[in-house]
Amino acid sequence: MLAIVGTVPDRYFPLQAGPVSWQNEGLKIENNRFFVNRGTPALLAAASQAGQVLGLDTLYGFLVGDIGLGDGSRKLYEYLSHELPNSPFHTITFHYLQPDVDWHNKVLFAIEEMKDRPILIADAGFMYAAKMSGQAPAYDLFTPDVGEMTFLADEQAPHPFYTRGFILHDHNKVPDLITRAYEYDNAARCLLVKGEKDYVADKDGIHHIIDVPSEEAMEAIGGTGDTLTGIASALIASGMDIKQASFIAAKANRLAGYYAHPTPATSVEEIIEQIPMALEETLKEYCD
């Protein structure tokens, strides 16, 4: 089973843990509805769409409201540190959480107590905490964009906001950034770097570069990186090899963007609608 951990941009959204469903273009967990927009809800919606294509049964969510004050995130960290040891998840994706190294480490200890080690995917704030804690190699997949890749490559930066200029200048040299991140143990076992070109890499080098179809506007659309992580999460939870799942997800996300005919003003919901068709087509082309 796939679990997705993150936040909803509503300060009063209560901590919820349970199956997530997508109905009438909105997501629902327990009796709480919330809209997709971007962030963790966009990741959940994409994973839900991909899960339907792949025949995944339940999509499990751990969600809480947080608008950046960190209060909701800390409640969720505490809940996870108690609940994860007895949970049965095959794959866990950590997403928009207030980065907090101490709480991150407590959650990682809780995962160590699980009967079977799950596949661990991290993106957004939780990935920042994983890097800051020095525990990046404990993860199976990070899904940074290019701005976040420079942060992973800068061994001194505690957040992308403090990435050093000489590394930022290299934003078009993603392969060098990947090498540097592995050199300092600041990368997961596999990286899916999202950008003008998507890269699938590990410590041995780059395995895939995905650059078609290319929709320039995708870079400006909030949530397109979240949808990519959501599709990859669903594919990995279905049992696919992590590098292959990253490659298929990158292809399918690009194709979904292509089918949405996006402009920089397009919303991510329009792209999410195209995911089932795009994923089916990609699987047929590369996995049949």
Add this chain to the structure above:
Amino acid sequence: MNFLNLLKKEKTSPQNNVHYDRGMLVFENTSEVIQAERVLKAKGWAVRVMGPPPEIRTGCDLVIEFPLIEELNILRVLQQANTPPLQVVPVSSPLLQPVDLFYMKDFGPYLMVRAANMKLTVDKESQTIVNVSGGGCPDVPYLAREMVGKSLKDAPSPREIGHTLCGYALQLAYEEMNRRCSLL
């Protein structure tokens, strides 16, 4: 790999005593430190007063350690209390500076500005914010919800309603966008 062992190993390493998610607030004099500490503790933040590292060459002999991610929110609170710091630096590397490089992309009718991990896109003609992307802190989806669809003039600035370093990066992109649009 057993990451529990990794964690235990890391914990014994002296270099890992550095708190990578903490920052330091540097003030002109000790009375400002005391006042700022009182304000921040009253708001519930876990802060502590400590001596500055040798790299810090400004301010007095005390600094306040605080959760770095919440820099934007903390600076706003200190500003409101009339005790703004002279300088804010990460504990792990006090010489690091906030990002000051911007990446521009012109989409014809739209212009995108990126600062660090945050991107802001506007319609050049109407100067309406059409998208916010990037970032990983929980105020990013909130900021996007509050800003997208509004003009640069009418939208709340990230400095007003953001809380984290991602919000701060978006503020820099927002300021650069305002500067660029004023030249159009």
